[in-house]
Amino acid sequence: MQKVQYSKGIAPYIPFFYVIWSDDLLSASEIQVVKKAIKEDDSLSNEERKILANWLDKGNPPKNTEVKKWQQFITQSKAKLVESEIYPLETFSQKVAKGHKIDVTENNQLQYVEKTLGIQPNHYNHLFNVEVDRQIDSLRFEPKFLDEILYGDKLSEVRRFRDFLKHQDFKWTIHPTKEGAREVVLKQLKNLASGGWGAYAYPEEYGGKDNLETYAAIFEHLMFVDGSLAVKFGVQFGLFGGSIQNLGNSVQRDKYLSNTGDTSLLGCFAMTETGHGSNVRGINTTATYLHEERSLVIDTPGKYDNKEYIGNALHSKMATVFAQLIVNGQNEGVHAILVPLRDTKHQVLDGVTIEDNGYKLGLNGVDNGKIWFSQVKVPIENLLDKYGGIDENGNYKSPIKNPNKRFFTMLGTLVGGRICVAKGALAAAKMSLTISVKHGLRRRQFNDSIKIQEDLLIDYPTHQLRLIPKVASCLVYHFALERAMYEYASNKDGDKRRIETQVAGLKSIITWFSSQAVQESREACGGKGYLRENRIADLKNDSDIFTTFEGDNTVLLQLAAKGVLSDFKSEFNSGGFASVLKLLGNQLNDKLTTINPLYVNKVDSEHLYNHKFHLHALDFRLRRLTYTAAMRIRNYIKKGMPSYQAFLKTQTHLLEVGKAYSEVLAIKWYYEKTRSITDDKYRDLFFQIGSLHSLNIIRKDAEWYLEQGYLGSAKSKAIRQRIERLSSELRPHIGSLIDGFGIPEHLLTAPISKDW
Template sequence: MTPTGTLPAPDRIPADALRDVVDGRWADVRRETRDQLATAGVLADPDASSEEYRARITEALKILTASGRPHSGFAPSVGGRGDVGGVVTAFAMLAYGDLSLLVKAGVQWGLFGGAVQVLGTEGHHERYLRRIVDGELLGCFAMTETGHGSDVQHLHTTATYDRASGEFVVHTPYPQARKEYIGNAARDGRMAVVFAQLVTDAGTHGVHAFLVPIRDSDGNPAAGVTIGDDGRKAGLNGVDNGRLSFERVRIPRENLLNRFADVAEDGTYSSPIENETARFFTMLGTLVRGRISVAGGAGGATQKALALAVRFGERRRQFSNPSTGEEIAVLDYLAHQRKLLPALATTFALHFTQESLVSRMHDIQAPGAAPVGAREQRTLEQSAAGIKAIATWHATRTIQTCREACGGAGYLEENLLPALKADTDVFTTFEGDNTVLLQLLAKELLSDYGRTIRRGNPLQIAPLLGRQLAGVLSERTGLASATRRLPLRGLDLSDRERRRALMRVRRDDTLAAAIRSLAPAMRTGNDEFTVFNANQDLLLTSARAHVDTLVEESFTAALSRIDDDGVRSLLERVYDLHVLDVIDRERAWYLETGRLTAAESRSIRPLVNELCGELQPYARTLVDAFGIPENLLACPMLDDEAWAPAPGSPAEPVTDQVETG
């Protein structure tokens, strides 16, 4: 392996120093949130009826409001502190408790309040935002329709301006256009941010956001509003998801959230962004906080699942050691280590990536932040889309692995893993379907390539064109091995720089391959949709490679900031395991392209096994570094009394002796 610092014994790793590294920029927020979670009853209750559960979560929302934590992410003018990064960090930690509360809070302050904050203007802020922040006005984020989920640009709900009355008329033209799966709609919401096609006498101007009251002061549906209940779900049953339909509901002209476009009294439409598509994506880009928050929540749930599984793996013993006769802890088995430790390594990698992403978002969005260029904003949006997809897929896969690693105990509700599994399943779908998000990222990467070519900077263009030429030559001559392995020759696979090079070359080459395959779409007369559709697999591969490299770079940056030698040595090995696991997962690509020889490919398995064995004694130290409050991990399968050693030889069950007379 790459030379690294000496790894101290597990009990010599300074717990506070490791926790400080994990806590990062918002360590104070994490400490405060831990203290709050440690005294709150915020665990899921799967036995409660839907109404009981929803009522309990609504009460918990009030307690959360009283803590002042939700306020911190908003501007001081509405009672906040402008700590955008801090509130997203605290939000993610709610995943240690009841994920229904996390989602309910996300809908209220992240989606509903966030939309009013970033899409509205001063009048909306003065009239609504303080009440939203204080929890007095509960609301919804009504974007998805029964017939249109991912294709938001072509929603069918309409908001037609009536010049005679100075009002918008919000209408659901047919059942497929009803708003669907809307959090806070079935029970508690009083107002919704409704996304609809804005129509004036001059025509349709694309999707815009409108504030629409959905209930009166008594809690009854507002005139023209039909509210349905989505009922029981696979999880998150403390959240009141519902359906909304509008029958020519009239709202004041001022209820258009008009940061990016407005309609004058005479019906004249205006926008500082002339292109409808550009305006639409600018509007959606301001909502990036939701995707970052979902990725953080998925990370918190994954950390909890691993903490449960690692602790169980230390306690659970199966089969005897022939040398000693003692039963062996399941975490001592390599197969069990291979289940949990690479997943734990990737969880750390994604945690540091999330920290970096939250910091960038805070520096761009916090009140008083210096303006940034379009490129910086685009990069944030790209990263948020990619990390949301990868983090939530990782959560789904890892929580299932942890459930299996805990055997039958992991299947019991009382041991917490089933609720984690059920509640996080939908994370791969809401705030953007993961596959669609990766396609969006890939298209943005292609656009970046096009912008680079158009700018004509030789220093940027030369590597891109060189990569394209190498790809064409290798495809036409079959010299892939010779042309592609040359830059990496002479570097040992166990060397960190070699592994970094392998990550980056996959990112660059997969994008280059996608560009070559999509070139026909740019030619006159070709069907652009057909060409793109036929190459979706390449687009998704390039997007995944881009995110993998982003995660590796974020982990590397985090390592460079660690002062404590022991902590750095431990996390360097965690980094090594994560990167090798990614290369192992993508071995087919590396072999097909000649980036790895067969012998190098075979060397990965023993390297991973070696790292698993080296990190096994530190598994508990690593999961404890997340700082999950003990009351949120307490469950029967981790009860110390239940794991008291059995009398006698473990290989021979104790039997009662029966006297015979």
């Protein structure tokens, strides 16, 4: 083969040009970066500048024969690529030149190009026929700093909790039978209580720290131990204890809350009925007031009106039972009552029937059961009467006059639980991704026949694309949920309608995302992912139900959509046009923006990576979907259709409104957090992560954006390419990112996540 020669100035540019022209992504602004470098590089003669500039013309790209010569020049140099260098490509370039006996020194301009264009070794380590000294992680980012950013001022308590979980009781093992699993989980629960972790969200006088946000982080971490433990913990301290804390009076709190926090009183939360899964307002259990005895009679009227899937049902002494409260023959709506289930010897009390729900897909360490009540009498003192009670004369009274508002205020106490469920799902995603990414950083597969070592799984583009955007989404959703819990915790007694809408939406999109992330992780680990010892199997089965419980996602998204639409409500009823016209005005503004062909096909990376573009696109979608849904409903109603039917006819549309609302909320909150990061390097990283997530979300609805004319073909394609590119740019940091999730080593027991 003929020996290829280049001049001293040009030689170090050859690897850069080869990389640039092997890539499909060279945008106009990127060409400007290289041009600037060439201009300012003093080591170049004017003649050399001209040659290099010629090779940068996108309209007239270098001939294949030229590009092939570059490749030969690189190969013939016998240079070795060392990925761990600070500027691996620039250092490699020096070596290539030196291999051809051309004496060159460090080139700042090329370093500038390498940094500015975000060229990563894994973009080009396949391209040269040279020896490569691989580096699995760039070590540019420190997991412990990431952990600090993720948990903020909660971190010291979170770390104390992680240490607490080193206790051997929390060591993960397989318990094939539900009886065995339940015994272990009950023991763990009591252990947590004795450490003071269960009462964390309660007021200090009841053994707590009055800190709901750290409580949620504790809940999240329990998913790393065992999904059953997290759920059992949530039922005992969050749902049962929370119902006493939030719906009860001070006498009830004094009597029960400390005992709940230390598990001397085990309780359950009996809301759902077999016949009424998602329709709490339609439950049939009744609590009828008997004035002469000042008592309530709890009763399950029909065969399918029993309480269903009640966690802790087999271990509990008491239940918070939701029932229709009947006073003087009038139904005052759903209220909560404390109903004893068992005596001190754990015998079920008269009139109460409890059945085991049996084996489930997952969470077999949770004792779910069905409960029937047959004319069970409890004193009026057991009515959790903060929002509605019965006075001494036997009359119903409530601080909230509107029954509808009262109902939603009571249910508003469930919002904290919904945030925890989303956090639990996200924890399952984080842990599954941690395991699958660690596996991908160790496992090698196939190879080029000439190479001895097979490639790392994570270095396959398809593998990057299936895992890295999901790691990015975990971080976005993490901050969204942190913010949601902050908003909820700091406004516990105010109007919860807004946060309820927000949480309904976030819970839905995040639990669905997590299901997919866990599934993708399982598949990315192949057969190893199928073995229970590697943990993903249990995370998958345990978190699967999170899309259903504490509110079915489909139902919750409609709730969110109705929240979004509520501004239109008056219009539907009154026929007034003011609010519609106002929105219509905004729509017209969008149209003006999107009709601009420069915007519609703007494909440079500055634009595509700009969070303003992401927020604009997502917000545009939300507003347009909301507007069209409102118009459709309005038109149906104008034609005489009852509003329930009009909503039904737009049901699939409303789900999209709910999703769009939630995605834009998550990203907005994420970027607000990102802007507050003070360290430049880390802030840039989080913006990059935000870009990957946002482009991925936009890409999922690309057909809609194209239909609307908001995206042009070129831009839509560019977004797809940028997702691949960003995934590869984050590849060198992926090990640090997953370690930054902060899952303690002692809980990461999966053998495939270790070196082997």
